[in-house]
Amino acid sequence: MISESTLKEGLNSILNVTQLSGLGERYQGKVRDCYMKGDERILVTSDRLSCFDKNVTTIPFKGQVLNGITAKWFSMTRDIIENAVIDLPDPNVMVARNCDLVPFEMIVRGYIAGSAWRSYAKGEMTSGVAFPEGLKEFQKLPAPVITPSTKATDGGHDLSVSEEYILSSGKVEKVIWEQMKEAALALFERGSKFAEERGLILVDTKYEFGLFKGKLMVIDEIHTLDCSRYWIQSSYSERIGRGEAPEMLDKEPVRRWLISQGYMGEGPVPHFTDEYRLEISQHYIRSYELLLGESFNAVLGDPYSRIEMNLQKYMR
Numbered sequence: 553m554i555s556e557s558t559l560k561e562g563l564n565s566i567l568n569v570t571q572l573s574g575l576g577e578r579y580q581g582k583v584r585d586c587y588m589k590g591d592e593r594i595l596v597t598s599d600r601l602s603c604f605d606k607n608v609t610t611i612p613f614k615g616q617v618l619n620g621i622t623a624k625w626f627s628m629t630r631d632i633i634e635n636a637v638i639d640l641p642d643p644n645v646m647v648a649r650n651c652d653l654v655p656f657e658m659i660v661r662g663y664i665a666g667s668a669w670r671s672y673a674k675g676e677m678t679s680g681v682a683f684p685e686g687l688k689e690f691q692k693l694p695a696p697v698i699t700p701s702t703k704a705t706d707g708g709h710d711l712s713v714s715e716e717y718i719l720s721s722g723k724v725e726k727v728i729w730e731q732m733k734e735a736a737l738a739l740f741e742r743g744s745k746f747a748e749e750r751g752l753i754l755v756d757t758k759y760e761f762g763l764f765k766g767k768l769m770v771i772d773e774i775h776t777l778d779c780s781r782y783w784i785q786s787s788y789s790e791r792i793g794r795g796e797a798p799e800m801l802d803k804e805p806v807r808r809w810l811i812s813q814g815y816m817g818e819g820p821v822p823h824f825t826d827e828y829r830l831e832i833s834q835h836y837i838r839s840y841e842l843l844l845g846e847s848f849n850a851v852l853g854d855p856y857s858r859i860e861m862n863l864q865k866y867m868r
Protein backbone atom coordinates (compact mmCIF):
# COMPACT_ATOMS: atom_id res chain seq x y z
CA MET A 553 0.00 0.00 0.00
CA ILE A 554 1.17 3.47 -0.82
CA SER A 555 0.38 6.40 1.43
CA GLU A 556 -1.80 9.20 0.14
CA SER A 557 1.01 11.71 0.49
CA THR A 558 3.56 9.57 -1.38
CA LEU A 559 1.06 9.00 -4.13
CA LYS A 560 0.39 12.75 -4.47
CA GLU A 561 4.10 13.50 -4.40
CA GLY A 562 4.33 11.22 -7.43
CA LEU A 563 2.87 14.03 -9.53
CA ASN A 564 6.13 15.90 -8.92
CA SER A 565 8.29 12.90 -9.85
CA ILE A 566 7.01 12.25 -13.35
CA LEU A 567 9.37 10.74 -15.89
CA ASN A 568 8.42 11.71 -19.42
CA VAL A 569 10.86 12.07 -22.33
CA THR A 570 14.57 11.77 -21.58
CA GLN A 571 17.39 13.26 -23.63
CA LEU A 572 20.52 11.68 -22.18
CA SER A 573 23.89 12.20 -23.77
CA GLY A 574 26.91 9.93 -23.90
CA LEU A 575 24.80 6.78 -24.10
CA GLY A 576 24.77 6.30 -27.87
CA GLU A 577 22.09 6.45 -30.50
CA ARG A 578 18.66 7.36 -29.17
CA TYR A 579 15.33 5.81 -30.15
CA GLN A 580 12.05 6.82 -28.57
CA GLY A 581 9.45 4.09 -28.35
CA LYS A 582 5.95 4.76 -27.14
CA VAL A 583 6.85 4.03 -23.53
CA ARG A 584 10.62 3.41 -23.49
CA ASP A 585 13.49 5.66 -24.46
CA CYS A 586 16.31 3.53 -25.83
CA TYR A 587 20.00 4.35 -26.01
CA MET A 588 22.11 2.02 -28.09
CA LYS A 589 25.87 1.62 -28.14
CA GLY A 590 27.73 -1.45 -29.30
CA ASP A 591 26.20 -4.58 -27.81
CA GLU A 592 24.17 -2.67 -25.24
CA ARG A 593 20.75 -1.10 -25.25
CA ILE A 594 19.69 1.02 -22.29
CA LEU A 595 15.92 1.01 -21.84
CA VAL A 596 14.45 3.86 -19.81
CA THR A 597 10.84 3.05 -18.97
CA SER A 598 8.98 6.35 -18.74
CA ASP A 599 5.63 7.14 -17.11
CA ARG A 600 3.99 7.64 -20.50
CA LEU A 601 0.65 5.91 -20.93
CA SER A 602 -0.03 4.76 -24.45
CA CYS A 603 -3.51 3.88 -25.73
CA PHE A 604 -4.50 3.27 -29.35
CA ASP A 605 -0.77 3.61 -30.12
CA LYS A 606 -0.79 7.21 -28.89
CA ASN A 607 0.65 8.73 -25.74
CA VAL A 608 -2.33 10.05 -23.85
CA THR A 609 -0.92 11.12 -20.48
CA THR A 610 1.70 10.31 -17.86
CA ILE A 611 0.98 8.26 -14.74
CA PRO A 612 3.05 8.65 -11.56
CA PHE A 613 5.26 5.59 -10.88
CA LYS A 614 4.07 3.71 -13.96
CA GLY A 615 7.62 3.35 -15.31
CA GLN A 616 8.89 1.98 -12.00
CA VAL A 617 5.98 -0.44 -11.83
CA LEU A 618 6.55 -1.80 -15.33
CA ASN A 619 10.32 -1.98 -15.00
CA GLY A 620 9.92 -3.79 -11.67
CA ILE A 621 7.45 -6.34 -13.02
CA THR A 622 9.61 -7.09 -16.06
CA ALA A 623 12.77 -7.41 -13.95
CA LYS A 624 11.12 -9.87 -11.61
CA TRP A 625 9.62 -11.92 -14.44
CA PHE A 626 12.85 -12.06 -16.40
CA SER A 627 14.59 -13.42 -13.31
CA MET A 628 11.82 -16.00 -12.80
CA THR A 629 11.96 -17.40 -16.33
CA ARG A 630 15.64 -17.76 -17.17
CA ASP A 631 15.28 -21.53 -17.05
CA ILE A 632 12.73 -21.36 -19.88
CA ILE A 633 14.57 -18.93 -22.10
CA GLU A 634 17.44 -16.48 -21.88
CA ASN A 635 16.45 -12.82 -21.70
CA ALA A 636 18.26 -9.68 -22.72
CA VAL A 637 18.70 -8.00 -19.31
CA ILE A 638 22.18 -7.48 -17.93
CA ASP A 639 21.81 -4.70 -15.35
CA LEU A 640 19.18 -2.80 -13.38
CA PRO A 641 20.95 0.43 -12.41
CA ASP A 642 17.80 2.45 -11.57
CA PRO A 643 14.11 1.79 -10.79
CA ASN A 644 13.23 3.03 -14.28
CA VAL A 645 16.14 1.56 -16.19
CA MET A 646 17.22 -1.74 -17.61
CA VAL A 647 20.46 -2.34 -19.46
CA ALA A 648 20.00 -5.07 -22.03
CA ARG A 649 21.85 -6.83 -24.78
CA ASN A 650 21.01 -5.03 -27.98
CA CYS A 651 19.36 -7.76 -30.04
CA ASP A 652 18.35 -8.02 -33.67
CA LEU A 653 14.62 -7.81 -33.32
CA VAL A 654 12.49 -10.62 -34.70
CA PRO A 655 9.85 -8.42 -36.37
CA PHE A 656 6.86 -10.44 -35.16
CA GLU A 657 5.12 -10.29 -31.80
CA MET A 658 4.01 -13.49 -30.15
CA ILE A 659 0.56 -12.96 -28.69
CA VAL A 660 -0.58 -15.85 -26.53
CA ARG A 661 -4.24 -16.11 -25.58
CA GLY A 662 -5.78 -18.29 -22.91
CA TYR A 663 -9.21 -16.66 -23.27
CA ILE A 664 -11.06 -15.02 -26.11
CA ALA A 665 -11.20 -11.24 -25.67
CA GLY A 666 -10.22 -7.99 -27.31
CA SER A 667 -9.40 -7.96 -31.02
CA ALA A 668 -9.56 -11.77 -31.31
CA TRP A 669 -13.12 -11.65 -29.97
CA ARG A 670 -14.10 -8.81 -32.31
CA SER A 671 -12.83 -10.79 -35.33
CA TYR A 672 -14.41 -14.01 -34.11
CA ALA A 673 -17.79 -12.30 -33.64
CA LYS A 674 -17.60 -11.23 -37.29
CA GLY A 675 -16.79 -14.78 -38.32
CA GLU A 676 -13.16 -13.90 -39.12
CA MET A 677 -10.02 -15.72 -38.12
CA THR A 678 -7.16 -14.10 -36.22
CA SER A 679 -3.68 -14.85 -37.59
CA GLY A 680 -5.13 -17.74 -39.57
CA VAL A 681 -6.29 -19.41 -36.35
CA ALA A 682 -9.81 -20.81 -36.36
CA PHE A 683 -11.13 -20.83 -32.79
CA PRO A 684 -13.71 -23.50 -31.81
CA GLU A 685 -17.30 -22.76 -32.64
CA GLY A 686 -19.80 -21.41 -30.14
CA LEU A 687 -17.45 -19.42 -27.92
CA LYS A 688 -18.81 -16.59 -25.80
CA GLU A 689 -16.88 -13.40 -25.19
CA PHE A 690 -14.34 -13.79 -22.34
CA GLN A 691 -14.56 -17.59 -22.46
CA LYS A 692 -11.57 -19.76 -21.68
CA LEU A 693 -10.00 -21.47 -24.70
CA PRO A 694 -9.47 -25.25 -24.62
CA ALA A 695 -5.72 -24.57 -24.74
CA PRO A 696 -3.59 -21.42 -25.12
CA VAL A 697 -3.24 -20.25 -28.70
CA ILE A 698 -0.60 -18.12 -30.40
CA THR A 699 -1.90 -15.35 -32.68
CA PRO A 700 1.22 -13.62 -33.99
CA SER A 701 1.33 -10.10 -35.36
CA THR A 702 3.81 -7.95 -37.17
CA LYS A 703 5.94 -5.65 -35.04
CA ALA A 704 5.13 -2.28 -36.56
CA THR A 705 7.97 0.21 -36.70
CA ASP A 706 7.51 4.01 -36.81
CA GLY A 707 4.38 4.01 -34.69
CA GLY A 708 2.22 2.05 -37.16
CA HIS A 709 -0.42 -0.46 -36.09
CA ASP A 710 0.51 -4.11 -35.63
CA LEU A 711 -1.25 -6.52 -37.96
CA SER A 712 -2.24 -10.09 -37.24
CA VAL A 713 -0.40 -12.52 -39.49
CA SER A 714 -0.48 -16.26 -39.95
CA GLU A 715 2.37 -18.62 -39.24
CA GLU A 716 2.46 -19.41 -42.94
CA TYR A 717 2.98 -15.74 -43.76
CA ILE A 718 5.76 -15.46 -41.19
CA LEU A 719 7.62 -18.49 -42.45
CA SER A 720 7.33 -17.41 -46.07
CA SER A 721 8.45 -13.83 -45.25
CA GLY A 722 12.04 -15.00 -44.86
CA LYS A 723 12.36 -12.71 -41.81
CA VAL A 724 12.75 -15.55 -39.32
CA GLU A 725 14.23 -19.00 -39.75
CA LYS A 726 12.01 -21.99 -39.11
CA VAL A 727 14.16 -23.32 -36.27
CA ILE A 728 14.05 -19.94 -34.54
CA TRP A 729 10.31 -19.70 -35.07
CA GLU A 730 9.82 -23.11 -33.47
CA GLN A 731 11.90 -22.01 -30.47
CA MET A 732 9.82 -18.84 -30.19
CA LYS A 733 6.57 -20.77 -30.13
CA GLU A 734 7.82 -23.22 -27.56
CA ALA A 735 9.19 -20.45 -25.33
CA ALA A 736 6.06 -18.31 -25.67
CA LEU A 737 3.79 -21.16 -24.59
CA ALA A 738 6.06 -22.13 -21.69
CA LEU A 739 6.29 -18.52 -20.50
CA PHE A 740 2.52 -18.18 -20.74
CA GLU A 741 1.97 -21.35 -18.77
CA ARG A 742 4.24 -20.09 -16.00
CA GLY A 743 2.63 -16.66 -16.06
CA SER A 744 -0.84 -18.18 -15.84
CA LYS A 745 0.08 -20.45 -12.99
CA PHE A 746 1.69 -17.65 -11.01
CA ALA A 747 -1.32 -15.40 -11.62
CA GLU A 748 -3.72 -18.16 -10.61
CA GLU A 749 -1.94 -18.56 -7.27
CA ARG A 750 -2.70 -14.89 -6.65
CA GLY A 751 -6.35 -15.07 -7.61
CA LEU A 752 -5.76 -13.61 -11.04
CA ILE A 753 -6.26 -14.76 -14.60
CA LEU A 754 -3.57 -14.07 -17.18
CA VAL A 755 -5.90 -13.65 -20.14
CA ASP A 756 -3.47 -12.90 -22.91
CA THR A 757 -0.04 -11.39 -23.33
CA LYS A 758 2.56 -10.37 -25.86
CA TYR A 759 6.19 -11.45 -26.08
CA GLU A 760 8.93 -9.95 -28.21
CA PHE A 761 12.04 -11.86 -29.16
CA GLY A 762 15.45 -10.93 -30.47
CA LEU A 763 18.66 -12.59 -31.52
CA PHE A 764 21.92 -11.75 -29.81
CA LYS A 765 24.92 -13.21 -31.62
CA GLY A 766 22.54 -15.79 -33.07
CA LYS A 767 21.00 -16.75 -29.72
CA LEU A 768 17.26 -16.31 -29.21
CA MET A 769 16.17 -14.27 -26.22
CA VAL A 770 13.03 -12.66 -24.90
CA ILE A 771 13.29 -8.85 -24.87
CA ASP A 772 11.44 -5.65 -23.96
CA GLU A 773 8.89 -6.39 -21.22
CA ILE A 774 6.98 -9.40 -19.98
CA HIS A 775 3.73 -9.99 -18.14
CA THR A 776 3.26 -6.30 -17.37
CA LEU A 777 -0.06 -4.46 -17.41
CA ASP A 778 0.92 -2.82 -20.69
CA CYS A 779 1.43 -6.04 -22.62
CA SER A 780 -1.04 -8.36 -20.86
CA ARG A 781 -4.65 -8.59 -19.86
CA TYR A 782 -5.36 -9.72 -16.32
CA TRP A 783 -8.75 -10.41 -14.76
CA ILE A 784 -9.84 -11.08 -11.19
CA GLN A 785 -10.59 -14.79 -10.74
CA SER A 786 -13.07 -14.59 -7.85
CA SER A 787 -15.68 -12.57 -9.73
CA TYR A 788 -15.03 -14.01 -13.20
CA SER A 789 -17.69 -16.73 -13.41
CA GLU A 790 -20.38 -14.68 -11.75
CA ARG A 791 -19.86 -11.67 -13.96
CA ILE A 792 -19.61 -13.70 -17.16
CA GLY A 793 -22.77 -15.52 -16.10
CA ARG A 794 -24.56 -12.16 -15.79
CA GLY A 795 -23.30 -11.19 -19.24
CA GLU A 796 -20.90 -8.62 -17.79
CA ALA A 797 -17.26 -8.05 -18.51
CA PRO A 798 -14.76 -9.46 -15.99
CA GLU A 799 -13.03 -7.20 -13.47
CA MET A 800 -9.96 -5.98 -15.28
CA LEU A 801 -6.55 -5.25 -13.86
CA ASP A 802 -4.99 -4.00 -17.06
CA LYS A 803 -5.46 -0.64 -18.77
CA GLU A 804 -8.69 -1.64 -20.50
CA PRO A 805 -10.78 0.62 -18.19
CA VAL A 806 -8.71 3.63 -19.35
CA ARG A 807 -9.23 2.61 -22.95
CA ARG A 808 -12.96 2.39 -22.30
CA TRP A 809 -12.97 5.80 -20.62
CA LEU A 810 -11.22 7.30 -23.67
CA ILE A 811 -13.78 5.71 -25.99
CA SER A 812 -16.60 7.11 -23.84
CA GLN A 813 -14.99 10.54 -24.37
CA GLY A 814 -15.07 9.96 -28.12
CA TYR A 815 -11.36 9.22 -28.47
CA MET A 816 -9.94 6.24 -30.35
CA GLY A 817 -6.52 7.50 -31.34
CA GLU A 818 -7.52 10.41 -33.58
CA GLY A 819 -8.10 14.06 -32.73
CA PRO A 820 -7.40 15.83 -29.44
CA VAL A 821 -6.70 13.63 -26.42
CA PRO A 822 -9.30 14.08 -23.64
CA HIS A 823 -8.00 15.81 -20.51
CA PHE A 824 -6.85 13.55 -17.70
CA THR A 825 -7.34 15.35 -14.38
CA ASP A 826 -4.63 14.89 -11.75
CA GLU A 827 -7.21 13.09 -9.67
CA TYR A 828 -7.77 10.53 -12.43
CA ARG A 829 -4.02 10.17 -13.05
CA LEU A 830 -3.56 9.39 -9.35
CA GLU A 831 -6.38 6.89 -9.47
CA ILE A 832 -4.69 5.14 -12.39
CA SER A 833 -1.37 5.30 -10.57
CA GLN A 834 -2.89 3.67 -7.52
CA HIS A 835 -4.33 1.02 -9.79
CA TYR A 836 -0.89 0.28 -11.28
CA ILE A 837 0.66 0.06 -7.82
CA ARG A 838 -2.09 -2.19 -6.46
CA SER A 839 -1.74 -4.40 -9.49
CA TYR A 840 2.02 -4.61 -9.01
CA GLU A 841 1.50 -5.74 -5.42
CA LEU A 842 -1.20 -8.20 -6.35
CA LEU A 843 0.77 -9.58 -9.28
CA LEU A 844 4.10 -9.97 -7.55
CA GLY A 845 2.95 -10.48 -3.99
CA GLU A 846 5.42 -7.81 -2.82
CA SER A 847 4.95 -4.28 -1.64
CA PHE A 848 5.91 -1.59 -4.10
CA ASN A 849 8.67 0.80 -3.06
CA ALA A 850 7.92 4.09 -4.74
CA VAL A 851 11.05 6.12 -5.39
CA LEU A 852 10.32 9.85 -5.21
CA GLY A 853 12.29 12.87 -6.37
CA ASP A 854 13.55 14.20 -9.68
CA PRO A 855 13.93 11.09 -11.84
CA TYR A 856 16.00 12.82 -14.55
CA SER A 857 18.98 13.68 -12.36
CA ARG A 858 18.73 10.37 -10.52
CA ILE A 859 18.81 8.39 -13.76
CA GLU A 860 21.70 10.42 -15.08
CA MET A 861 23.63 9.70 -11.88
CA ASN A 862 22.80 6.00 -11.94
CA LEU A 863 23.90 5.72 -15.56
CA GLN A 864 27.25 7.49 -15.07
CA LYS A 865 29.22 4.31 -15.61
CA TYR A 866 27.61 3.81 -19.01
CA MET A 867 28.36 7.34 -20.19
CA ARG A 868 31.76 6.58 -21.58
Ligand SMILES: Nc1ncnc2c1ncn2[C@@H]1O[C@H](COP(=O)(O)OP(=O)(O)OP(=O)(O)O)[C@@H](O)[C@H]1O
Pocket residue numbers: 580581582583584585586593595636648649650651652653704705706707708760762771772773
Ligand atom coordinates in the same frame (compact mmCIF):
# COMPACT_ATOMS: atom_id res chain seq x y z
N1 LIG B 1 16.96 -6.11 -25.82
C1 LIG B 1 16.45 -5.50 -26.88
N2 LIG B 1 17.09 -5.54 -28.07
C2 LIG B 1 16.58 -4.89 -29.16
N3 LIG B 1 15.43 -4.18 -29.14
C3 LIG B 1 14.76 -4.09 -27.99
C4 LIG B 1 15.22 -4.76 -26.81
N4 LIG B 1 14.35 -4.51 -25.81
C5 LIG B 1 13.39 -3.73 -26.33
N5 LIG B 1 13.62 -3.47 -27.64
C6 LIG B 1 12.84 -2.57 -28.52
O1 LIG B 1 12.95 -1.28 -27.94
C7 LIG B 1 11.74 -0.55 -28.05
C8 LIG B 1 11.20 -0.28 -26.66
O2 LIG B 1 10.30 0.78 -26.71
P1 LIG B 1 8.77 0.65 -26.36
O3 LIG B 1 8.51 -0.55 -25.54
O4 LIG B 1 8.35 1.96 -25.84
O5 LIG B 1 8.25 0.50 -27.83
P2 LIG B 1 6.84 0.03 -28.32
O6 LIG B 1 5.85 1.07 -28.10
O7 LIG B 1 6.59 -1.34 -27.81
O8 LIG B 1 7.12 -0.08 -29.84
P3 LIG B 1 7.60 1.01 -30.83
O9 LIG B 1 9.08 0.79 -30.95
O10 LIG B 1 6.85 0.64 -32.06
O11 LIG B 1 7.24 2.35 -30.29
C9 LIG B 1 10.80 -1.45 -28.86
O12 LIG B 1 10.91 -1.09 -30.22
C10 LIG B 1 11.37 -2.86 -28.61
O13 LIG B 1 11.08 -3.73 -29.66
Ligand SMILES: [Mg+2]
Pocket residue numbers: 581772773
Ligand atom coordinates in the same frame (compact mmCIF):
# COMPACT_ATOMS: atom_id res chain seq x y z
MG1 LIG C 1 7.24 -2.33 -26.12
